[in-house]
Amino acid sequence: MIILGLTGSIGMGKSTTAGLFAQEGVPVFDVDAVIHQLYEEDQELIEKISKMFPSAKQDGKIDRGVLADLVREHKDALSDLESIVHPAIANVRADWLQAARDRDEAFVMFDIPLLFETGGEDKVDKIIVVSASPEEQKRRVLARPGMTEARFEHFLSRQMPDEEKRRRADFVINTSKGLEDAAQQVQRILRQLKT
16 A cells, blocks of 8 residues: 655645545545544543633634634744644544555555644655645635735745755646646556556
């Protein structure tokens, strides 16, 4: 089984590209979706986070927007939060990976926004970086509801530059030319990996 790591900076089209791999039959582990689920359902995790960030707990769940603002305001908050969240994600990921092995999958994919920033490249066999022009990236991100220039700059400051990600990738998918072109790039990569 080949473990693929999919990453890319904010606004590059990573989630859409992960969907293209899923359409080709590749099981995709979406870290963001897992975090979202944990913040809503994992009572032990919710309690640990709310002890550190009391105002992040709203209606019995962790409000991601409030938590993001709190983390942005305090320099060491992100590493404190990660020390709580990463072990919970690791447990879910281990179970998911074992189930994929049991099904004898040829490929699986981890969709990890901060793959390089968190040392995740050691946990995958091949790295695929999703990229687009800086102008396209900014246009996409600022079109999101509630997004501001300041929040966009904050996200960029936490992420390795796109140029460095592309340099370290085994494959790069450029999403600037639209969905159909990206789908063809996905198919090409899978054909290459099967040979």
